[in-house]
Amino acid sequence: MCPGHDHEYGESEHQLGTSASTPASRPKCSNAKAKAKGKGKTDSGPHDGSISEEVCIPPPDWEQLALPPDHVLSHLTDAHCHPTDLKHQPSVYDNVKLGGLASMATIVGDQDKVRDLSIERWWYRDTSGNGGPSSDSDGPSEIGTHVSARSKRGKDGKGVGVVACYGYHPWFTHLYTLSPPDSIPSKDEHYHALFSPSSPKQKDLLKTLLPYLPDPIPFAPLLDNLREDIRRSLGEGRLTMLGEVGLDGSAKMRWPKAARHLHPDHIDLSSDAAPSRNGEEEEWKRLTPFKVPMAHQRAILDLQMDVAVELGVNISFHSVACAGPSLDALTAMRDRHGGRFTNRVNVDLHSAGGWSGPFWSQAEKNLLNLYASPSIFITGRSPTASSLIQTISTDRILVESDSHDVRLSDRVVWAAAVWISRIKGWNLEGRDREGVEEGNRERDAISKKNGDQDTPKGEDKHQEETAPVRVPEWTLKDELRKEEQAEKQGLNVDSKGRIKSKSPDEIWTVRTLERNWARFMRLIDD
Numbered sequence: 001m002c003p004g005h006d007h008e009y010g011e012s013e014h015q016l017g018t019s020a021s022t023p024a025s026r027p028k029c030s031n032a033k034a035k036a037k038g039k040g041k042t043d044s045g046p047h048d049g050s051i052s053e054e055v056c057i058p059p060p061d062w063e064q065l066a067l068p069p070d071h072v073l074s075h076l077t078d079a080h081c082h083p084t085d086l087k088h089q090p091s092v093y094d095n096v097k098l099g100g101l102a103s104m105a106t107i108v109g110d111q112d113k114v115r116d117l118s119i120e121r122w123w124y125r126d127t128s129g130n131g132g133p134s135s136d137s138d139g140p141s142e143i144g145t146h147v148s149a150r151s152k153r154g155k156d157g158k159g160v161g162v163v164a165c166y167g168y169h170p171w172f173t174h175l176y177t178l179s180p181p182d183s184i185p186s187k188d189e190h191y192h193a194l195f196s197p198s199s200p201k202q203k204d205l206l207k208t209l210l211p212y213l214p215d216p217i218p219f220a221p222l223l224d225n226l227r228e229d230i231r232r233s234l235g236e237g238r239l240t241m242l243g244e245v246g247l248d249g250s251a252k253m254r255w256p257k258a259a260r261h262l263h264p265d266h267i268d269l270s271s272d273a274a275p276s277r278n279g280e281e282e283e284w285k286r287l288t289p290f291k292v293p294m295a296h297q298r299a300i301l302d303l304q305m306d307v308a309v310e311l312g313v314n315i316s317f318h319s320v321a322c323a324g325p326s327l328d329a330l331t332a333m334r335d336r337h338g339g340r341f342t343n344r345v346n347v348d349l350h351s352a353g354g355w356s357g358p359f360w361s362q363a364e365k366n367l368l369n370l371y372a373s374p375s376i377f378i379t380g381r382s383p384t385a386s387s388l389i390q391t392i393s394t395d396r397i398l399v400e401s402d403s404h405d406v407r408l409s410d411r412v413v414w415a416a417a418v419w420i421s422r423i424k425g426w427n428l429e430g431r432d433r434e435g436v437e438e439g440n441r442e443r444d445a446i447s448k449k450n451g452d453q454d455t456p457k458g459e460d461k462h463q464e465e466t467a468p469v470r471v472p473e474w475t476l477k478d479e480l481r482k483e484e485q486a487e488k489q490g491l492n493v494d495s496k497g498r499i500k501s502k503s504p505d506e507i508w509t510v511r512t513l514e515r516n517w518a519r520f521m522r523l524i525d526d
Contacts, residue, residue, distance in 0.1 A: 056387075057423050059380035062408075062415030068430035071473050073097035075514040078401050078413050079373040080104060080243070080316050080350045083162075084113035085404035093121055096160040097410050100153065100517075102400075103162050104244040104316060106169035108222065111229055114164050123153040123161030123239045125523070163521075165243035165316055166229045168222065171251045173300045174292045177216040190216040195253075195290040202289060209288065212259035219300060227307050234311060239521060242308040243316025244350065247297050247329060250321040255286040294325055301329060309337045312344040314521065319353035326353065327363050334367060342369050346520050351378035351402055357391035364393060371520050373398035376415050389423045394502070398520060399513050417509050425504035426512070429471045476514055480524065 067073065077100035083093075084103060100123055105114045153161025168176070177190055185193070187210060197203045226242075233240040255263050263286060308315050319326035333341045349355070352372040355363070364370055372392050379385050389397075397420065401412040421428040486492045492500050518524045 056383075057419070059376045059385075059419045060415050060422075062376050062412050065411065065415055065418060067097075067410060067414055069471055070097045072429050072471055072510055073410055073414060074099045075474075075476070075510050076399060076413055076417060077163075077514075077517045078102060078409050079348055079398040079517065079520075080375070080400035080402055081406075081409060082106070082402070082404040083406045083409075084110060084117055086406075088406050090155075092406050093155070094159055096406060098160055098413060099514075100161045100163060100239075101406070101409065102165055102241060102243070102316065104165045105167055106244055107172050107175075108168075108217070111166055111225065114166060115229060115233065118162045118164035118233065118238055118240075121153075121155050121160060121162040123163055124237045125239055161239070163239040163241055164229075164233050165241040166226055166233075167242045167245040167304055167316075168219075168226075168300060169244050170246050170248040170292070170297045170301070170318060173297050174253055174290075175214060175217050176219040176222070176300060178219055178296075178299055179216075181218040181220055184216060184218055187213060187215050194292065194296060196293075197290075205288070206290070208262060209256060209259055212256035219303070223303055223307065226304065227311070230307065230311050230313055234313070241314045241316055242304055243348075244318050245301055245304045245315065246318030246350070247294065247301060247322045247326050248318060248320045249294065249325070251291070252287045253290045253292070255288055260286060294322065298325070298329060302332075305329075305333055308345055309333065309341050314346045314348065316348050316350050317353075318350050319355070321354075323353060323355045323359050327359075327366070330363075330367055330370070342367070345369060346371060346522075348373050348398055348520065351375045351400065352385075352388055352392070354379070354382050355388060356384055357387035360388055361391050364391075364396060371396045371398050371516070373400040374416055374420065375400045375402045376412050376419065377402050379416075380419070386423050389420060394424075394507060394512060395516055395519065397513065398516055417513060420513075421509040424507070424509075426507045426509045427505065429508060429510045430469055433469050434472060474511070476518060476524070479511055479515070 074097060076098050078098055079102050081101055082104050083101060084105075101121075103114050103117055105111050152158075174191070174194055177185060179185055191206060191210065191213060195202075195206060197206050230240055230242070265286075305315060317326070317330070330347060346369045347367070349370065349372040352360070352374045360372065372388075374380075374385070374389055374392075374397070379388070382388070399413055399416045399420065401409050401416070403409060403412055418428060418431075420426070421431075483492070515524075
């Protein structure tokens with residue numbers, strides 16, 4: 001979820017220590033010896049999660065990085081953000097240089113906002129070559145094929161395109177009841193059954209807060225609306241996802257705003273004597289001890305993912321402090337739906353979930369439709385982030401901001417791309433010269449001339465402080481055509497006809513992220 005999200009309920013990731021207006025805090029390595037000593041070559045192939053050398057490379061200062069040419073940014077898509085949390089002026093979206101934004105919904109009131117934004121800043125699927133998954137087969141869909149000629153995106157076919165993502169976030173699942181609409185439990189029954197307060201103190205607290213809590217909302221009608229929103233969006237040919245949905249093992253119900261005067265740490269902000277404190281501290285202290293049971297979260301999640309499988313849309317998946325339950329939920333979908341899930345629905349682990357590298361490697365092998373999108377704001381706080389990013393296979397990595405402020409999107413997404421390139425040892429458009437080996441030799445020669453020691457690309461010595469490198473413009477179609485020609489000529493296959501694995505020095509970061517997004521969304525046949 002986005003930093004600084006201002007919904008009444010739920011524990012914001014922003015509250016855990018990162019501001020959307022300040023750089024992410026530099027994480028400490030989980031292993032003090034895990035410092036980068038080589039070039040950080042970590043990928044032995046697109047499906048190999050092995051790590052040849054453990055590194056710990058902190059995220060770059062996103063506020064200080066120089067941005068690349070606009071045409072480079074246009075090849076990147078923010079795979080997870082919350083732009084509808086703020087009321088942005090149209091000019092804000094006009095100034096975004098990224099190619100696309102995947103706009104998440106979290107609560108009831110978000111669904112229409114996301115839809116309206118996707119209508120204004122459209123991103124149509126070009127169905128002339130690939131119609132996407134259908135609702136009744138493992139193959140291409142007929143949904144939206146009538147708009148095959150409309151492959152433009154943005155407002156009036158220009159600027160950033162928006163992917164509409166509908167769904168209900170785990171932080172707010174305590175608001176919903178799974179009871180039929182004609183037998184909704186009372187407020188008292190619902191919250192007592194959900195939170196099961198055991199101690200006298202918790203029982204008294206829940207009794208005190210009950211008058212300030214909303215009545216339980218039947219989830220069945222919301223699920224019907226979710227299905228209709230996704231179906232309508234697909235029918236109009238728009239890129240559409242389910243999100244943000246998932247599981248959270250640490251989120252607590254936020255103290256109701258109307259009852260903040262009852263909080264033991266409440267401060268009358270109208271008083272001149274009130275001490276200064278920032279918004280994060282104030283929000284952090286307004287949490288109740290009540291957690292939503294994982295079983296209830298899972299039930300809400302499963303219902304939503306069933307809709308995703310039914311309609312063949314991808315999922316942006318939230319996972320915090322529950323890697324095991326999250327993997328269980330996804331593998332259960334695989335086992336229940338088979339190819340209708342694995343062949344038609346891709347899953348993006350938002351901010352890479354804070355999972356460990358070994359756990360991700362296991363999950364990636366079990367779920368061939370699982371991707372991950374590291375972020376500066378969230379992933380950047382984890383002491384194991386470098387190891388995790390190293391482990392994500394070349395063809396499974398996306399990039400995101402998780403920001404609600406569209407004005408930050410270009411810079412934060414670019415910083416994440418820079419970070420990935422440093423950890424992976426990949427070339428970066430705008431930093432490294434086209435013609436990989438020549439560019440590396442030139443960079444090393446300059447470094448030695450200046451008296452520098454040998455330093456891996458991932459370390460601070462090879463950052464973007466040097467003069468930017470001119471980047472020739474390209475299109476994804478041209479890149480795919482080059483690869484196809486190379487394959488026909490046998491230039492990128494081994495003696496057994498298998499595609500050769502690329503070394504890090506042969507991989508370009510932005511091109512890879514662009515192709516992965518296109519593959520993830522099934523915009524290309526690959």
